[in-house]
Amino acid sequence: MAVRFGIIGTGIMGLSLGRVVKLQADAEIVALAEPVPDRLEKAKKELGVSAGYSDYRTMLEKEK
Secondary structure, three states: OOOOEEEEEEOOOHHHHHHHHHHOOOOOEEEEEEOOOOHHHHHHHHHOOEEEEHHHHHHHHHHO
C-alpha cells in the first residue's frame, strides 16, 4: 500500500522531507503548500509535484 504525502511549507525542512519521501518506493508526494510563489514553483519542479497551493487549508480540503 502506498503512502501519500502533502507537504506544508517548502523551506529547509519541507524540502528535506520531500527528498527523503522521493527515495521511498511505496510513497508519493501529491501536493505542496507554500505561501511564497517562487519557492512553491521551485519545490514543485525539484520534487516533481504538479499540485501546489498557497494556502495549506485549501490543500487539505481538495486533496484526498
